Every structure is written in C-alpha cells, then in structure tokens.
Amino acid sequence: MEKKENTFAQYLQLLENRQYRQLRVALSDENEVDIADFIESLPQEKAAMVFRTLPKELAADVFSNLPAETQQVIVGSITDRELGEIVEELFVDDAVDMLEELPANVVKRVLKSARPETRQLINQFLQYPENSVGSIMTAEFIDLKKSMSALDAIERIRRIGEECESIYTCYVTDARRVLEGVVTLRELLLAPDNARVEDLMEGDVITALTTEDQEEAVQQLMKYDFISLPVTDHEHRLVGIVTVDDVMDVMEEEATEDFEKMAAMAPSEKPYLKTGVFTLAKNRILWLLVLMVSGMITGGILGRFESAFAVMPLLVTFIPMLTDTGGNAGSQSSTLIIRGMAVGDIGLRDFLQVFWKELRVSILVGAVLSIVNYVRLVITYPGNNLIALTVALALFVTVIVAKTVGGILPMIAKRLHADPAIMAAPLITTIVDAVSLVIYFSIAQALLRL
C-alpha cells in the first residue's frame, strides 16, 4: 500500500511538470487496476487529462475498472472518436455495465460512437433482465469446430485470442452455433498436434441459460471449479460465456445483499462510504417501520396482562431477557437455514429434516438456558421459587418455538417464492415475541394465581 502511494506521488509529479510522455511510459508498465485507483484519487480535470495520456488498449482496460462517476467525467471530456475507440476495445459485458450506470443522454452518445455491430450486440445485452446470467456474460469467446486438429485449434486461438476475454476454455459449436462440446487450452496444448478436437472435447457440457438467475451460474461454476461457463439461449445456441472474475463479483454482491436484507435494510447499490446520507436513511426506514409495527403488536399483547404486572411488577423485569433470548435463538436458526439455502447446501426437500433437527437442538439449548436461569433466580431472589420456575418454563418453551419457527419459516418463504432473507426477520420477531409473552403470562397466572 505504501509503495503504491509513493508511485502515485511520482506520477503526480510528472503530471504537474507536464511531462506527459514520461507519464505515459511510466503508466504503461502499471497494472490497469492500480492506474484506475490512481485516476480515481485525482480531481476531475486531472483525471481526464491522465486518462487521455494512456495508450488506446490500456485505456479501455483502465476505463472498465473505474467507478461510474469517474467514467462519466471521462466520457464528458473526450471526443466522439476517442469514445468510439474505447467502446470497441471494451468487452461487451463491461460496456453494458458502464451503460447501465450512465445517464440516458450519455448512453445515447456512447451508442452513437460505436460501430453498428457493436451497437446491436450492446443493445441485445442491455435487454437481459438485471441479475440474469445474460446480464453478466461476455460475448467474446473462442469457438472451435469438431473437425479441427489440436494444432488448428491452437492456431485459431492465436489468431482471434487477442479479442477474447478468456482463451483458456474453448467451445465447440456446429454450423448453427449449437454448443457441441468444450475443450480447455490445457487439453489442446498437452495433446499431440494431430489429435482431433472431437476426441479431446467433453461432450456432456454444463451450461447456463441467459434467462436464469445469476446465482445459478455462481453455484455451477463453484461446484465444478470451472474458470468459465457457457451460456446458451433456449435453442441451445451458444451466445456467451460467464467468466470466473464476474462470478466472484456476483458472489460478493449477493452475500452483501443477504447481509443487508437480514439486518432489515433495502440492499444498496454502492459501497457504504460512497452512498449519500439520504439514500442510507431511505434504505433503512421502511423496514424499521415494519418492525416497529411488530413491536407495537407485542406491546398490545403485553397490555392485555397489565393487571398481572400491576400486582407483581417484578415480572416485567424478566421480559427483556425473555424476548431477547427468543429473538437471538430464532435468528441463529434462520441465519443458518437462509445461508444454507443461498449456497445450495439445503433444499426445500430437506424441510422435515430441518424441522426435526431444529426441534431437537432447541430442546437441548432450551433446557440448558432454563436450568442456568432457574439456578440464578433461586439464588438472586430467595423464596421466590415459583417466579424462578415461571421464568425458566417460559424460556424453555420460547427457545423451542423460536428455533423451530426460525428454521422452517425461511423454507416456507422460499416455497412461496418470497425472499427468505427479507421475509424471515420481521415475522420471526413478531411471532416469537408474541408467543413468548403469552406463554410467560399464562404460566405466571397459572402458577402464581394472579
């Protein structure tokens, strides 16, 4: 990190001395991700100036690593011809990512600067629904024919490889572009020159559909440890590939989204530090309001027992412990199940197994917590054994309800095609709080004759 900052300082020096040629030479040796970091750290006019010193091909690579705001600044400060060159150099998926973030008038200008074929391809990609496999795939891949020899294939890779995002997995298609097989560069290279692609290729190909959810592609790619996955349309024609770097970004995004949903927030599009105060507030308010209603329902239930705790106010002091523990026990279970479903470890057919497991776990956990609580209360409030028993019993039942509800509710949500991560939290809190209070005061009324 420090080393990088020193290099950045040198580049800044060159920029301020107007030594543009030296800057261009120095930057040519840098990694595109680091150059993007450098440009991002500069004020707007300087960012555009540095960008324009970059060689054409490097410029496109750097461009695709810049955040949307900086891309917009740069698009605004270059000529249509320069813009057209960058769009042609970009891989289609990166161009589409960029266009999705830019305002409509800029998108128009970008598309106008592109060649007709590129424009058509970009327009096609822009139509895939958000979060579909189509929206993250790339159109530049190596296609081979069955009849080629390994040597022919490698020659073709050397000829067209420059244009492709990934050359390490090659796809074998027939004349109608239907996918027939897949062969890795590794297999081609390690085979004898005259081996036929048909014999080297794997015919039983694992593919994704353009319209499938991108999480499907993530799970397939992870399961099989592939570095790219072919994407076909509904007629089995190969239309693109999804590469491992895109999949890693999706994995990180999806996990972040799940974290946000489970903490009762609308998922955000940008990193925290780059999101404005109003957007952050807006993302949080809706769910807090929903959960507040849940708290009000619990309050209403509590109101029904006003006479009980007017007689014995001590009962009130155990409410936070009871509802907190219920909430925590429930969210332990729901988190495990939601995460398990997200990574594909748990499916809907495991419903009964999950229910049975959570039931047994909750009996164990509930028993331990109740006994600890009972002992503590007997020691702290000597002579109040019945109160201790009331609290311990209520806690035991609460933990069991919380864990079984927490375990099966996300699965029910999924079966109803609702998002388990969103549905679970408010419902579980409301159910568990309400049930635990009713149980608590019912036991209290029975045992303590209130």
Added chain:
Amino acid sequence: MEKKENTFAQYLQLLENRQYRQLRVALSDENEVDIADFIESLPQEKAAMVFRTLPKELAADVFSNLPAETQQVIVGSITDRELGEIVEELFVDDAVDMLEELPANVVKRVLKSARPETRQLINQFLQYPENSVGSIMTAEFIDLKKSMSALDAIERIRRIGEECESIYTCYVTDARRVLEGVVTLRELLLAPDNARVEDLMEGDVITALTTEDQEEAVQQLMKYDFISLPVTDHEHRLVGIVTVDDVMDVMEEEATEDFEKMAAMAPSEKPYLKTGVFTLAKNRILWLLVLMVSGMITGGILGRFESAFAVMPLLVTFIPMLTDTGGNAGSQSSTLIIRGMAVGDIGLRDFLQVFWKELRVSILVGAVLSIVNYVRLVITYPGNNLIALTVALALFVTVIVAKTVGGILPMIAKRLHADPAIMAAPLITTIVDAVSLVIYFSIAQALLRL
C-alpha cells in the same frame, strides 16, 4: 438435476449386475464432481467398490471432491499401494486438506504410503497455520526462466503441464527460486515464437506471503481479477500459488462464518445438514448465555423503575417497541460496517467519516420514526399527549445512540484486534437496551412527574 439422477440410477444398475467394466467405462466420461456426488449417495461398502473401479488419475480427482467421512471409508478399504498412488496423484493442497480432516492413525498410514519427497512437502504444508495463505496454496505450478523464448516456454508447459493445477499463469524465477516476474499462457501464445520471456513478463508482481491471512489473498485476487496468485516466503522465494477455485471456496466460507458470528453462533466446520444435533446446540448455547446476561442487565435496570410502571403500567407496553427498534437500528449500522470492513471498502482511517455519517443518518431515521409513532399514539390514546411525547422522544434518542454505537463499535473492536462480527452483537444490544430504558424512564419521570 433430474438428468443426473437418471444417470445415477443407470450406474447403480450396472453395479448391482456386477458389470464393473461397463461401469468403469461409463464413469470415465463423467465429471469428477458428479462421480463424487454419486459415490457419496451410496452405502459404505458400495462406495468403496465403485471407487476402486475408477482409473487411477480420475480416482485422485474424485477423491479430492469427496467429503472427509467418505474419504476415510475409502482409505480404510484400499491397500497401501493404492493409497500411495492416490496421494501421489493428488495436488499437495488437496492432500493436506484431506489429512487435516482424518484421524491421526489414518494420517500416519497415508504419509507412510507416500514417496519421501511428497511426504516432506505434505509435512511442510501441514505446518502453515489454519486460515493462512500457506494452508490453501498449491505447490504445483509452471516456473520459467527469463532467458527462454516464448516457444521454449510453451514447450516446457507442454512437458510439465500435466502435473500442474494451473498452467495459465507461469512464474519466472531465478536460480535461487526468487520470483522475478509473471507471464500468462495467453501472452506467450499470442506472442511471436522468438519473443523472450523477459520481455513478455510483468516484473512488478503482486504476491502474497505464506503467513498472511487467506482473506488477503482473496482480496488481491478479486481486485486484480487474477486466476492465480503467487505465494512467497519471507526471502521472496516462490513456494506456491493460490488458485481462483480455492479462493472462491474461502470467500464462501468466510461469508458463512461472518453470517454465523453475526447471528451469535460459534462458526461451524460442516454444512448444516451434516452437523450433529449436539454440535449445533453447543455452537449456539455459549453466545445465547452471554446475550442472556445482557438481557438480565437490562432487566436489572428496568427493576430500578418498578415504582414508575407500578403507577403507570401503560408505560411497560411500549418497551418492546422501543428496545426492538433500537436493536434493529443498531444492527443495520453494525452490519453495514462489519461487511464493509470484511470486503475492504471501509478501513480504520474512515472512523470519523463513519461516525459523522451514522450520526446524520440516525437523526433522519430517528425523526421519521418518532413522528410516525407520535401521530399513532395521539390517535390511539387520545388525551395522553404527554405519554406520546415521552415515547417519541425516547425513540428518537434511542435510534441515534443505536446507530452511532452500531457504526463505531465494530471499528473499535477491529482496532483492538478483536473480531468485529463477534464483538458487536452482544455489546450493542446491551448498551442500546440499557440506554434506551434509562432515557425512556428519565423522560417519563420528568414529563409525567412520576
């Protein structure tokens, strides 16, 4: 999925008819991940039987995709010679993964069956601390010399590639194994035959240290979209590489661990469905006990205001709404910050920025929630405007405290080298519950003269 189940049924048929040769032929065309799934679905004796029909190389690939229990069954049913062959075929990182899961007597037998060089390498790898880069790296990579031509390099890759986990990124080392540069197979293949490796390679290599945390490697690889990352020792000697498939596994594990910790559980080693009831219960009890203490503290604070709610029991019914909303508001903030730090978006130096942002967000959120609540209470309990004002004010302050504490506490935990995901939940709940109750009853006593 259905297609796979049909194929599995066919294989089972072959197995039951004792048509081992046909089974061997049929399985040879399958993906190793699918064969592992098939073997895992079988009872123990059959699993071992199917495994022994596999050709030697495929056997090792399948073996590394099996869960530890099945690996143990198979190790127990094959001869030392067969075991030795598999260990030699496995990549060192997979062999080490396996040994870390097996009981000591089996490990001894496995190591005894390996060749001395392999044994030495495995022993070296076993010494890297858990979760270090060293523990996930692989020892088999392509090393080149600066003086080679592109053609020489490709010939070397064709010669030694079979043994390597990844051949697509090659590492240039000097005579003392110090890393000098990196060149991709793509660059070698697209360059003229007589181009020198020295001119093609990138000299400024991004590396990881064997002793660094594996999350470092994940973040570097994601940032630069590499498919492998070189790992060096403290003398800059190249000792291994980390490949993208291992990194994806680490990413998924780390995210799962963070989910578990944030839901107050000890992280589990195995998928939910494969974890026993006692282990699940054990993982959950400790933190529930800790959080129960937090609930008791809150209860104790509540006890100090017994006289207040004995006079006005209605006050009690707003407690769940108040503490729930505080808890939810706090966990929204802590989740965003913990996740932001985990993926590297937020650093400790952003402390003041986070504090200032959460403060402003919480004022906005708190104001909206308080106003909604005030209006609701005035409508529901006409004539009780002072109670409505008390609840609204307490809610406003609670949200502000919850969000600022939720935002900065994970950062303080990180500065103290504690795990933010573990530290945050219990402390935030306790602080927010306690503070909100004290504020609530203090305002109530002042406004309502209790």
